[in-house]
Amino acid sequence: MPDRPQPRFPEPDTQPYWEATKEHRLLYQVDRDSGDVVFFPRRHNPKNGSSNLEWRESKGLGTVYTFSVVRLNRHPAFAELGPYAVAYVDLDEGFRILTNIVGVQDPTKDIYIGQRVKVAWLDQSTGISIPVFEPA
Amino acid sequence: MPPTRSATSPPARCKVALLTYGSTAHSDARRIGTMGGGGAGAPSPLSNMTDPYGMTLISNYAMVARRHMHQYGTTSEQLARIAVATRAHAMRNPQAVQAMTDLEFQDIREITVEDVLNSRMIADPLHLLDCCMVSDGGGAVVIAAPEVARDCRKKPVWIIGSGEATSYSENGSDITVSAAAQSAPRAWAEADVRPDEIDVAMIYDSFTITVLVMLEDLGFCKKGEGGAFVSEQRLRFDSPLKPALNTDGGGLSSNHPGMRGIFLLIEATRQLRGESTSQVPDARLAVAHGNGGMLATSHTGGTIVLARD
Numbered sequence: 001m002p003d004r005p006q007p008r009f010p011e012p013d014t015q016p017y018w019e020a021t022k023e024h025r026l027l028y029q030v031d032r033d034s035g036d037v038v039f040f041p042r043r044h045n046p047k048n049g050s051s052n053l054e055w056r057e058s059k060g061l062g063t064v065y066t067f068s069v070v071r072l073n074r075h076p077a078f079a080e081l082g083p084y085a086v087a088y089v090d091l092d093e094g095f096r097i098l099t100n101i102v103g104v105q106d107p108t109k110d111i112y113i114g115q116r117v118k119v120a121w122l123d124q125s126t127g128i129s130i131p132v133f134e135p136a
Numbered sequence: 137m138p139p140t141r142s143a144t145s146p147p148a149r150c151k152v153a154l155l156t157y158g159s160t161a162h163s164d165a166r167r168i169g170t171m172g173g174g175g176a177g178a179p180s181p182l183s184n185m186t187d188p189y190g191m192t193l194i195s196n197y198a199m200v201a202r203r204h205m206h207q208y209g210t211t212s213e214q215l216a217r218i219a220v221a222t223r224a225h226a227m228r229n230p231q232a233v234q235a236m237t238d239l240e241f242q243d244i245r246e247i248t249v250e251d252v253l254n255s256r257m258i259a260d261p262l263h264l265l266d267c268c269m270v271s272d273g274g275g276a277v278v279i280a281a282p283e284v285a286r287d288c289r290k291k292p293v294w295i296i297g298s299g300e301a302t303s304y305s306e307n308g309s310d311i312t313v314s315a316a317a318q319s320a321p322r323a324w325a326e327a328d329v330r331p332d333e334i335d336v337a338m339i340y341d342s343f344t345i346t347v348l349v350m351l352e353d354l355g356f357c358k359k360g361e362g363g364a365f366v367s368e369q370r371l372r373f374d375s376p377l378k379p380a381l382n383t384d385g386g387g388l389s390s391n392h393p394g395m396r397g398i399f400l401l402i403e404a405t406r407q408l409r410g411e412s413t414s415q416v417p418d419a420r421l422a423v424a425h426g427n428g429g430m431l432a433t434s435h436t437g438g439t440i441v442l443a444r445d
Contacts, residue, residue, distance in 0.1 A: 004188045005188055007188065037307055040182065040185040065203070066199040066206070067199060068201075068259045069259065070191075070195045070259050071259060073190050075171055088311075090307075094308070096308065096309075098185060113203065114206075130188045
């Protein structure tokens with residue numbers, strides 16, 4: 001099966017985020033002035049334009065906000081995967097990430113909204129690691 | 137066709153505008169809904185955060201459906217009613233039947249709720265018959281100043297209100313609320329009409345959930361009550377309960393070349409001229425609402441209210 005599509009660089013907003021995944025660290029940003037949690041990574045807080053942001057590391061614990069089990073994706077990296085779950089997970093630190101839910105017997109039955117999940121890592125041949133989530 | 141009579145418009149230097157759209161999405165075998173993963177175009181923060189996860193367009197909308205079901209108890213049976221009503225309209229529209237024939241639909245007939253639920257799952261909880269087709273297609277609309285429109289062979293249909301909005305998903309946002317919640321109130325205010333006065337609702341039915349969310353956000357019912365709203369004997373052109381929905385057969389069953397806004401305007405106009413193949417008796421007011429982008433992520437909404445003389 002071909003590799004999943006990889007993040008591509010140079011792309012300055014998300015590059016530090018993906019660099020940190022090489023050490024299995026899940027980063028997010030906080031506006032030092034307003035306290036707003038910023039995600040996905042950006043150079044500016046989309047709420048006020050401030051660039052006074054700092055990086056923080058998430059504990060990787062969260063809750064399934066919503067999900068769908070994909071039965072048909074013609075992209076070669078996913079076409080042979082069998083049913084897999086795409087989800088939005090709300091991390092405890094207050095950010096929402098698009099991800100996959102893994103580590104369940106049957107994604108059509110074993111995933112539910114409100115489920116507690118924790119980060120897991122899919123190491124890639126490119127060196128980065130893709131954060132996904134499994135039941136906590 | 138639809139000229140504007142907005143009192144707030146500046147004096148128009150443009151007297152006639154032509155709005156066109158065409159696409160050969162089917163002939164090009166474009167996998168609009170089932171080709172998740174991207175990897176094309178220049179990298180962006182969004183593409184870098186989404187490409188690795190294999191989110192198809194259908195699964196993006198399906199995540200809205202799943203959340204709507206969780207928050208409000210909406211069911212697949214309720215969503216299916218939208219597909220059932222639009223197919224009934226499509227079967228009355230020879231062009232829609234031709235399109236389904238050309239696309240080699242296996243079973244071209246009216247469908248039931250059970251048919252939708254028994255069609256194969258594409259991205260839970262959306263089944264095949266919850267999803268629009270991918271066809272070729274095109275259309276054109278002429279928008280003219282009143283003095284020009286009055287002189288035309290066809291009866292004019294008036295644009296009496298419009299609104300547009302963009303919506304982004306944010307940390308903690310409610311993805312069951314679409315950009316229509318912002319665009320529709322502007323359009324209703326400009327038109328000075330209420331949703332319950334509308335005879336025909338032309339809503340971009342990329343998926344059944346798209347319609348359900350937008351019926352709510354357009355104000356036909358309260359947020360969360362869309363499931364109950366579509367379960368009543370409504371949506372059909374011959375129902376006494378307004379509004380009739382997608383009387384040409386919609387993207388679900390007549391045509392969908394990748395976008396659908398132009399066809400919403402065309403069918404709404406046909407209704408207000410008395411020319412639809414599923415004509416609502418004495419239709420006087422219609423709304424067209426288009427949605428672009430990814431409903432669970434970032435998307436746009438455009439609402440246009442149309443009236444006849």
